Amino acid sequence: MPARFWGEAVRHAVYLLNRLPTKALGERTPFEAWMGRKPHLAHLKVFGCIAYAKNTTPHLKKLDDRSSPMVYLGVEEGCKAHRLFDPRHNKLQVSRDVIFQENSEWTWNAGADKEDLPEFVVVNAFNTDEVIVTADIEAAAEDVTPSSSLATPSSTRASSPSTPSSSTQATTSPESHEGPVRYRSIADIYANTEEIIGIDEEENESKELGFKKCNQEHAVYTRGKREASILVGVYVDDLIVTGRSTEGINKFKQQMMTEFEMSDLGLLSYYLGIEVEQQKSRILLRQSAYAKKILSQFQMADCNATKQPMEPKTPLHKDLEGTPIDATEYRRIIGCLRYLLHTRPDLSYSVGMASRYMEKPTSMHHKVVKQILRYLKGTIYFGLAYTKGPQEISIFGYSDSDLAGDLDGRKSTSGMTFYFNESLVSWNSQKQKTVALSSCEAEFMAATTAACHALWLRSLTSELTGEKPKPVTLFVDNKSAIALMKNPVFHGRSKHIDTRFHFIRECVENGQIVVEFINTGEQRADVLTKALPGVKLAVMRQLLGVRDLEPCQN
Incomplete structure (x- = not known):
């Protein structure tokens, strides 16, 4: 075995020594002296032998492997399971369902060392979440940081990882560059929208550059007026720059590059999981890649599509006598769907209703969630389109x-939508408090x-x-x-x-x-207060502003 498994070997040796008799304790084992009973040894296997772990992936097809060959690294502390290493995928796994071949060992490459494998993944067979850790296998047992689920997808970066563009980027990975969803509101979008990354002290420098923090939205900074105005949206060390003057935008970028080490990513195309397509006459926002990732994550990529996310008059309630399901899995699905609402207001009511039962979900609630996923399957490329409106600004909204x-508390559900020159910018579906x-x-x-x-x-x-x-x-x-x-x-x-x-x-x-x-x-807010049949939903979805934005195939 490669030398990088030395830590695992020492760990297993200590486990064995604690179960071997010693003269210091009168031929008793340390385990017996501590626990008051003799240890069981039937579960011990030859360290480094080949072990076949059961494939726990759900919905396996007929020709898929039912087990995977791995290397036995000892017993997992705290549970009746075995520590296994998957050389093919460079993963450390904990599993209970294992078949051993103690007379066989894995054929390692002679030149294999830790430099060849920059990192590996620790997988818990009882929870399919994967954990990224460093290449040192002994450190994996001590310092493991769980990765987040799909609830808040991380933002992508075009800069080279070997040349960090800021101190924040140097100390955190792109995967950990995430943040919570506060509300679903999209500000006015102009042409020439561009993205710049690499700012750590933009607030301190904003006054020197002539920028003023917006009182109504503290993540937005403004400079100039009318035709010379520039708007800057800030998220951690990412900036979105927009304005009516291309010359003003270029001047701002030059000023920032003089003060900071940063990267200019050009026209905005992807931001915090939202795909942005800028065309001559309109700007399109969608989350199709994230929607596909959700369906794949929860084994619904091959499901049949449906025309509505929830059947009309679905009697949804707490269902205290129903069959309980895995609450953690249910909450993960809801979390993913809630992030999708940034560009999918047509899902607001159904996802909001399903979110009310995250404490003790049952099979009835799981059925509703699967219906939403099937609807998502048929509307993957749906999103919002923003066109340039008239010079005179108008804001109007709908309330319903x-x-x-709500069958449990008999409370009503409010829905509202607001438009900026016929473009949907804000919406909400929420249960009333009274x-x-x-x-x-x-x-x-x-x-x-x-x-x-x-x-x-x-x-x-x-x-x-x-x-x-x-x-x-x-x-x-x-x-x-x-x-x-x-x-x-x-x-x-x-x-x-x-x-x-x-x-x-x-x-x-x-x-x-x-x-x-x-x-x-x-009434455009009608779709935010109740489940509608397929035909009426299609009409209201069109009035709301949701469009099929599937890219043209050349």
């Missing part, structure tokens, strides 16, 4: 709610929540463009709720409603929000 859709007594009350509370978000978008747009804030139009499909918003008098239908929900009355009275009626058939 169901009534007592039980509504009528559809009027549910719509009233949903509209109040939408109004709060509308004021933030209004202030953000005004700060980025330098123009005076304009009223935001909010479309609601309930005439009773609209009358309640416009009537400042309290009466029997509203006196029991929490005071904070009457905030929208003040917004309407001050002219910040303009509430208008719209027919239910044109």
